[in-house]
Amino acid sequence: MSTQQRSTTLRHPWQLVAHREISTKLRDKTFIGSTLFMLILVLAAVVIPALLAGNNDPDKIAVLDDSGAKVVQVADAINGGGAFEVTRVADRAAAEKAVTDGDAEAALLPADTGFVVLGDDKVDSDTQNSLREAVVNLGMEQNAAKAGLTPEQLRANTTVEEQLLNPGPLPEVVAGFVNIGLALAFYMTALGFGMMIAQSVVQEKESRVVEILAAAVPIRALLWGKVIGNTVLALGQIVVIAAASLIGLVLTDQADILEVVAPVAGWFVVFFVLGFLALAGLWAVAGSLATRQEDLGSTTLPGQMILMLPFFFSVFAGPSAKAVASFVPIASSMAMPGRMLTEDVPVWQPLVAIVLLLVATVLIVRLGARLYERTLLQTGRKLGYREAMALKPS
Template identity: 30%
Template sequence: MSAVWLVARREIIARARSKAYVISTVVLVVIVVALAIVSKLIGGVGSSDFTVGVTPSTASLAAPLSSSAKSIDQTVSTRTVSDEADGRAEVESGKLDALLIGDGTTVQVVVKKDLDTKLGNALHVMASQLAFSEQIKSLGGDPAAVNTAVADAKVSTTSLHPPHKYDSQQLVLGIIAGILIYLSLLITGQMVAQGVVEEKSSRVVELLLSAVRPWQLMAGKVLGIGIVGFIQVAVTGGAGVVAGLATGSLTIPASAAASTVIWLVVWYLLGFVAYALAFAAVAALVSRQEDVGGVVTPMMMLVIVGYVLGISILPSNPGSRLIEVLSMVPTFAPTMMPMRVAMGGVPAWQLAVAVAGMAVVIPLLVMLSARIYRNAVLRSGARVKLREAWQAA
């Protein structure tokens, strides 16, 4: 293990001092901090979907409009203007999305060009309620009492398995966690592959193997680059959480945010070790940097597919059965499970299955990758076929 650590130390010093590593780390931190600030600014400015003006004669429609919009999952704020002329001027300037005019018994609206469909839906709901109330009055009833009774009427639902309630901020955290894992695996995996080919093409590997064994060289390289990547992920994730909590854009409990970062790091480590071993093994098959892309593409596709499926399905369907199953498969778990954990609602047994799967796969990859690496890393020239590398003595 001392030999492994010597190789790892060499990788850590070389990678950590590189300008590319420092710049990429700073850029990632700046991006996540900027996202937190922008999220806070957008949340503070755009608190409603639409702003509608009301005149003194239509002020009575302000509350019904907000209630109608809420019933169809829209947020409409109202602002009273001094008179219709001022309201029309604000609509013209874009300060108001629409202006309610008339005597308040019917819905008449002024817009700059076209009425937005979503705002129109809210207005149509309110118009229906006003017409309903007028009919009740004409029949001698009390519209307020009828509307209250209708509003209080609810469907009683009994769930055999109560669904998990996803918070919008948890969804965002899950997506960000998936992006960080995805980028880190691609960047550090490529670093491992390029490092192997660089040593092989420059014949440095022959000198190194005179002092250490092949498996020690491969393990040291994976360990060193893994530590460098771990620092980058931990710093970026921690900076994002601190910025979110400090600006107030992240309102979930600090313990939940910290848990997300911890699981982000855990899954980065598990995913990196598994993929880095595979990257190191297949990179040993070639002797030129130009050929690296061809041999690492299959592993990269597994990372990309897992990320794309997760980022495409989870935001709209967090409880997707397909994602549940795939997130427990070792090839997809490093990119999918961090997203699900950040969103919450992952059963403990599913998390245990995913971790256990990685714990089983990693030792197997150590043995398989070490054999391929040992048999191929000293063979220069043409690309070594995988079967030849496996069968070589």
């Protein structure tokens, strides 16, 4: 496409800037490499655990006689089958050798009061608890038979059922991983693209290109072009990574997780776009305050803190604190989608959070635009945020 044709198609100045940002990044090997790396990382996080879970071999338990074998079989049944496998040995010495050589996870040996579980340096707690439960069940059945009771009579009125008042849409462990994944996706993307925006601005200031651009394009159009262009790129990267995750879930037969995650992913996109737009303006201001690359360490610190604190809060805070954070702008981009995975959130709550985030985004972008206009052409030394606020419009 020629320059004249492009100018006709992109009539507004900010479109030209956005087009330049997108085309430059798409040709950047570093950007392409980082995107491919994130794709590989996400696919590995989805596929590898499923493969490991599908290829788990049963733990071998060494036993001396039929009574020990019966205990292992009952323990295996308690775990749904495929958890334990009986390995016959001749005596205790052979059992010890099997354990120390790694041929058996543990050994179940008869003792005066029942059985003893023999391990090398430790015994897995799940293995020990399963074997203990199996021994208790078998012992109760034998004692019941001696007392003239059936196993059913012995266990009458001893069943404990679990009922949840507010069950989450996903198992707790799975929901926790997905929650961290969504928060991490927003954090890493916003931080990575934010630093690229700041570096792009300061590079243009160092090379004096910004003075040429400002003479041809309104400064606010420069800001909008950078913000919108990088928002499109960031959203595109998130969509590609999300698509890779969904493909990984389908290929590993985890469609049940997909059914829950897919609707939340739609909400996450809305929160992501609004949150990123708010932060993108601040990252551009961070670049306009600096005069060289070395200055970005201090000028981008507020933006890093705005991202870091909500990230750790949304991941590690308790339920009550996380509920509050899910309504706080910027933090809501990470906290609300996570809540929707772990609990039954009424639809009005994400809608209210979006409205609050939208209002905050408008205010932050307007403030960022004012600071950007006042500081972009300021050269010679680094400016502070207070000093930038005090500058008069040019």
